[in-house]
Amino acid sequence: MKRRDVTVPVLPDGPHGAPDTDRDRLIACAELLFFAYRDFINDPDKVLDEYGFGRAHHRVLHFVNRNPGLRVADLLDILKITKQSLARVLKQLIDEGFIAQRSGKEDRRERLLHLTAKGTRLAEKLANLQIKRIGKALDSAGTGAGEATRRFLFAMIAEKDRDRVEHLIRLPNAPHEKEANAPASSQSQERP
Amino acid sequence: MKRRDVTVPVLPDGPHGAPDTDRDRLIACAELLFFAYRDFINDPDKVLDEYGFGRAHHRVLHFVNRNPGLRVADLLDILKITKQSLARVLKQLIDEGFIAQRSGKEDRRERLLHLTAKGTRLAEKLANLQIKRIGKALDSAGTGAGEATRRFLFAMIAEKDRDRVEHLIRLPNAPHEKEANAPASSQSQERP
DNA sequence: GAATTTACGTCAGCTATGTTGACTTATTTG
DNA sequence: CAAATAAGTCAACATAGCTGACGTAAATTC
Numbered sequence: 545m546k547r548r549d550v551t552v553p554v555l556p557d558g559p560h561g562a563p564d565t566d567r568d569r570l571i572a573c574a575e576l577l578f579f580a581y582r583d584f585i586n587d588p589d590k591v592l593d594e595y596g597f598g599r600a601h602h603r604v605l606h607f608v609n610r611n612p613g614l615r616v617a618d619l620l621d622i623l624k625i626t627k628q629s630l631a632r633v634l635k636q637l638i639d640e641g642f643i644a645q646r647s648g649k650e651d652r653r654e655r656l657l658h659l660t661a662k663g664t665r666l667a668e669k670l671a672n673l674q675i676k677r678i679g680k681a682l683d684s685a686g687t688g689a690g691e692a693t694r695r696f697l698f699a700m701i702a703e704k705d706r707d708r709v710e711h712l713i714r715l716p717n718a719p720h721e722k723e724a725n726a727p728a729s730s731q732s733q734e735r736p
Numbered sequence: 737m738k739r740r741d742v743t744v745p746v747l748p749d750g751p752h753g754a755p756d757t758d759r760d761r762l763i764a765c766a767e768l769l770f771f772a773y774r775d776f777i778n779d780p781d782k783v784l785d786e787y788g789f790g791r792a793h794h795r796v797l798h799f800v801n802r803n804p805g806l807r808v809a810d811l812l813d814i815l816k817i818t819k820q821s822l823a824r825v826l827k828q829l830i831d832e833g834f835i836a837q838r839s840g841k842e843d844r845r846e847r848l849l850h851l852t853a854k855g856t857r858l859a860e861k862l863a864n865l866q867i868k869r870i871g872k873a874l875d876s877a878g879t880g881a882g883e884a885t886r887r888f889l890f891a892m893i894a895e896k897d898r899d900r901v902e903h904l905i906r907l908p909n910a911p912h913e914k915e916a917n918a919p920a921s922s923q924s925q926e927r928p
Numbered sequence: 929g930a931a932t933t934t935a936c937g938t939c940a941g942c943t944a945t946g947t948t949g950a951c952t953t954a955t956t957t958g
Numbered sequence: 959c960a961a962a963t964a965a966g967t968c969a970a971c972a973t974a975g976c977t978g979a980c981g982t983a984a985a986t987t988c
Contacts, residue, residue, distance in 0.1 A: 569882060570867045571802070572905045573874070574776075576889035578795070579901050581773045582816065583894045584766075598944055603770070610763070616965060624774065629946055631966070653955045653964045675762045681891035682765070685884055690761060692877055692884035697765070699873035700772035709771050715764040792974060808936060821975055823937065845935045845984045 587673040595666065600625075600633040602670055605659065608643060609667035611712070613656045615648075622712065642666060779865040787858065792817075792825045794862055797851065800835060801859035803904070805848045807840075814904065834858060 588602050595601075607622055608614055620630055634657075637643040642663035648654030659667055682690045694715070701709055780794050787793075799814055800806050812822055826849075829835040834855035840846030851859055874882045893901055 567867065570870045570874075571863065573870045573882065573886060573889070574866045575905050576886055576901075577773065577776060579897070580889040580892035581769065583897070584769060584892055586894070600945060626947065651956070655965065671763065671766075674766045675759065677892065678762045678765045681888050682762075684891040685887035688880070689884040689888050690765065692881040693888045694765060694768055695877035696873050696881050696885045697768035697772040699876040700776055700869065702775045702778070705771070705775070709768075713764045713767045715760065790973060818976065843985070847936065
């Protein structure tokens with residue numbers, strides 16, 4: 545690729561002759577979100593590839609790991625995909641021994657999802673990759689960045705889903721200090 | 737969907753009897769990133785649907801809008817997709833009059849990308865939706881959240897891409913206060 | 929000036945992950 | 959018992975990635 549030396553307006557002036565910095569800052573956030581997410585997804589993807597899995601499998605593993613006993617309906621609600629989309633990856637994960645189902649004790653129509661030992665190993669391996677990257681990023685972002693970032697990300701979630709997510713992530717000091725409650729479905733009472 | 741009222745350990749204690757809050761906080765970031773991105777993408781998607789476009793089209797519109805005169809090769813580098821993947825959406829955008837190409841003046845092999853008036857209208861419409869959501873989220877996240885969030889997101893980007901991104905977003909006060917420079921390609925001079 | 933490299937476009941085919949709509953089965957609930 | 963619910967399944971389709979191969983025009987190099 546050739547390089548040209550051309551001077552170019554770096555920060556084009558807004559309508560009033562001054563840079564539209566507020567807007568630019570918000571747009572920068574949008575672009576950063578894109579790049580950050582792109583790379584956030586990337587380390588796990590490499591590992592998943594070795595198993596013949598994709599991101600969809602990762603998401604299922606993750607949320608089942610974090611919420612053992614999750615029902616299929618809950619997972620659908622978390623992922624916001626259709627039953628058929630989920631079915632495909634879930635079936636694979638079950639067939640290959642990463643996820644086990646147990647019938648609900650109270651409601652035997654429910655299939656409560658759990659990770660097997662094998663599933664837990666993979667889920668943790670993937671989680672550790674992401675945790676590592678996030679940890680480093682927060683360190684380099686300075687004190688208070690974690691708190692601020694969580695608040696920002698939380699506020700980016702569609703209003704109607706925030707309660708649900710807040711319960712789901714069950715963070716020690718949740719974004720708005722609401723009392724934490726039972727995860728989406730979770731635990732329940734089973735486990736004989 | 738039925739909900740059960742079951743009391744459940746909200747914050748399972750870690751190995752030392754205390755909650756493993758550090759790890760939990762990092763995992764919360766990961767989950768929040770997933771939910772935030774999911775919904776971040778959502779408003780534009782609805783609009784794009786009306787045009788028969790998808791996210792891929794949005795990304796192209798966005799980066800061409802922000803960097804008029806971008807070359808195809810630059811776009812590939814930004815999006816990290818293959819030429820063939822890009823070709824499909826780019827062709828549509830050109831055929832339907834959202835994007836125009838001009839041969840480079842110095843190097844006539846290059847096809848420099850620009851938005852048409854129609855393209856600009858759509859790109860701005862989409863950008864405004866996202867800006868609005870981000871603006872609200874930052875407000876609700878408190879002072880300093882923007883700064884912190886940008887730093888965090890920037891640090892989440894793969895190291896080898898950070899320089900490039902930093903130039904690309906040309907933020908007034910970039911994450912590390914480096915001097916802003918010309919956009920990735922657009923007219924540009926960089927490239928190692 | 930010929931050969932090579934570069935920028936871009938394109939053909940053909942594959943995969944992962946999402947979608948809709950319809951139907952079955954087991955189980956709970958009214 | 960009838961109706962609603964949780965889950966599984968079939969078929970068909972769309973989007974957006976991917977690989978590999980090849981063509982063409984222009985620029986660069988030998």
